[in-house]
Amino acid sequence: METNTTSLPMKVLVAVLFLFLLAPVILVVPISFSGEQVLSFPPASWSFRWYTALLNNSAMISAFWTSLLLGAIVTVISLAAAIPAAYVIVRMRTAGSGFLYNFFTAPLLLPTIVLGLAILIVFASIGFLGTFSGLVIGHLVITMPYALRVLATTLGNLPLACEEAASTLGGRPITVFRRVTLPMMAPGIVAATALCFLVSFDEVVITLFLTGPRLSTLPVQLFHHVESRADPLVASVSVLLIFLTLAVVMIVDRTVGLSKTFVK
Amino acid sequence: MMHQKILSGTPTASTDSDVHLRLDGLTKRYGDSVAVAALDLAVPKGELVALLGPSGCGKTTTLRMVAGLITPSDGRIIVGGSDITTTPTYKRDMGLVFQSYALFPHMTVAKNVAFGLEMRSVPKHEIEKRVKEALAMVRLEALSERKPRELSGGQQQRVALARALVIRPSILLLDEPLSNLDAKLRDEMRTEIRDIQQSLGITAVFVTHDQVEALSMCDKVVVMKGGKLEQIGSPIDVYEAPATPFVASFVGRTNRLEGSANGDGTVIIGTAVLRVPGRPGGKVEILVRPHRIKLVDANASPEGSAERFNRLAGTLTRVTFVGDLLQYHVDVAGTEVIVEAASDHGRGFWKAGAPVALSWRVEDTMVFGRGA
Incomplete structure (x- = not known):
């Protein structure tokens, strides 16, 4: 860290900018404690009624559990596929390495709405719409590129010499990977886990095409709720989402450090 | 090219049984460029041999081929009579000390040193004993529970040396091990490495671009340039009777x-x-x-x-x-x-x-x- 020499006007400017960026998010918190029937700020009366309403809204609760389970499964599969993929692409450097990397990270460059439509068309023909496995596959299309990109960068920055040292000491390739490469990739793996989970948990566009009447994720359920009603229930859901995201970010910060993980 | 002094140039004549490491026409090509061109070398048992030359002369490539980290394009590597040219690195039984030390950052000093023994399935109590001995040899017993990042450059260097030696390798390879140390420490480590090498009687190959290191530590100096051998000889031969103008100007x-x-x-x-x-x-x-x-x-x-x-x-x-x-x-x-x-x-x-x-x-x- 450099010594802090930020001048006062700069500090004020930064504070104003942060306020501008965060104001909508911060506003959600008081609104969630509103006692009114409709969204308004500032609320005329205060209560916990919308948190009670949320607990009694079975559609919303079941969508939350769907999102949580979906995020967890998608994260596990993404990592299980991206770790070996990153190893092959970065360490084994075969003729197709560059092509493979670009191919797997290409979905990042496509508009999600186009991806959503494409997946809809394919899934409609094979009867995957409105199924949990359909959601898992759909989310994998967008989480895999993130996981691969983060892990490939992590691995690319690791000194090859440590793995070489391990092999001169008698480590077979698989042992070297397990005992040296994988532990050294830990910060990247934590970052990829957090990213995959948050991207999946937060995903709306593709999910909109894939959910059905009996299966919905929290963001999609929230979206439908806002379409039909304007009550402060959405604010209480939003507050819970904000805290969940904060929790994930804080876990990452405590384990490997935030700047080390996301700023590269 | 004229040799005015006849005592130079000829490698020490040694019988086959003395030779521990033999390179036989070892060659590495990258596309059209030749990194190492048909290198012949015989290292007798227990000798410390320096590969000396400017960067890009092929000395590190040669060392990495011996370690199995680079596949030769041509030629053979023979250790103790058996051809290991195609043996994978992990079966070669060589201790390599890297320029960057390459310690495992997530393991303690003791765990770093124990790694090679664990790979060899040495019993636990013996691992403990040998790690202790190896750390005592480099005077680091007190730091065995530290992580590498908590050590100074010289200490990391010693851990790397202990880690390479604890497996009792057949050959010790050193890739510019002193180039990241400051001048005073470099002098100390020079003596220390030489003393340890001699007390263990281990055959060692030392890559360096520093003529002082090569002359002061090694039994034999191999001067290389552009992937080719310029001269092999004792430090005194190479200094006093250089075979080529290049050797004369590079060594001293x-x-x-x-x-x-x-x-x-x-x-x-x-x-x-x-x-x-x-x-x-x-x-x-x-x-x-x-x-x-x-x-x-x-x-x-x-x-x-x-x-x-x-x-x-x-x-x-x-x-x-x-x-x-x-x-x-x-x-x-x-x-x-x-x-x-x-x-x-x-x-x-x-x-x-x-x-x-x-x-x-x-x-x-x-x-x-x-x-x-």
Whole structure:
């Protein structure tokens, strides 16, 4: 860290900018404690009624559990596929390495709405719409590129010499990977886990095409709720989402450090 | 290329049973460029051999081929009579110390050292004992529970050495192990590595671009340039009887003068006549080491006979104080010659601008042909 020499006007400017960026998010918190029937700020009366309403809204609760389970499964599969993929692409450097990397990270460059439509068309023909496995596959299309990109960068920055040292000491390739490469990739793996989970948990566009009447994720359920009603229930859901995201970010910060993980 | 001194150039003749590591026409090509060109080398058991050369000379590539980290394009690597050219790295039983040390950052010092033993399925209590011994050897017992990032460069270097030696490798390979240390530590580690190598009697190959390391630590020096072998010899051979002008200028410093030889043991440089060892002919270059030349008064009568001493007249252009030495820059008919003398409290006898003469013994004159 450099010594802090930020001048006062700069500090004020930064504070104003942060306020501008965060104001909508911060506003959600008081609104969630509103006692009114409709969204308004500032609320005329205060209560916990919308948190009670949320607990009694079975559609919303079941969508939350769907999102949580979906995020967890998608994260596990993404990592299980991206770790070996990153190893092959970065360490084994075969003729197709560059092509493979670009191919797997290409979905990042496509508009999600186009991806959503494409997946809809394919899934409609094979009867995957409105199924949990359909959601898992759909989310994998967008989480895999993130996981691969983060892990490939992590691995690319690791000194090859440590793995070489391990092999001169008698480590077979698989042992070297397990005992040296994988532990050294830990910060990247934590970052990829957090990213995959948050991207999946937060995903709306593709999910909109894939959910059905009996299966919905929290963001999609929230979206439908806002379409039909304007009550402060959405604010209480939003507050819970904000805290969940904060929790994930804080876990990452405590384990490997935030700047080390996301700023590269 | 002319060899004026016959004692140089020939590798120590050793019988096959003495040879521990043998490189047989070892070659590495990358596309059209050749990193190592048909290198032959025989390292006797228990010797420390330096691969010395500028960056890009192929010394590190050679070492990595021996370790199995690079696949040779051609040639063979033989250790103790068996061909290991295609043996994978993890079965080669070599201890490699990296320039960057390459310690495992997520393991303690003790775990780093234990790694190779765990790979060999050594029983737990024996691992403990041998790790302790290895750390004692490099005087780091007290730091065994530290992580590498909590150690200084010199300490990390010692851990790397202990980790490579604890497996009792058949050959110890060192890839510029001292180049990341400061000057004082480098001197210490030089002695330490040499002492450990000799007390264990282990065959070792040491890659370096530092001639002082190569000369002071090693039994034998292999000078390489552009992937090719320039000379193999003892440190004294390589320094005193360089096989090529490149070796002469890379190992120690030299002055270079051009002249033409008469074929009778004399060489004409400008108007001066110099005596050289042997009887070369044609265009030649003369090399003399700076500290072998004495600066004398231009008008003084020659010291000793012209049979034994060479003499050249010049003008002193600059005196540089470099601590323990004084460097005199002398202009000899347009060519700069550097003379080194012990400095006497920073005072030089000679002042810039003085007409001086250079004097050195005939046998300190190295002469090489200058092509056709």
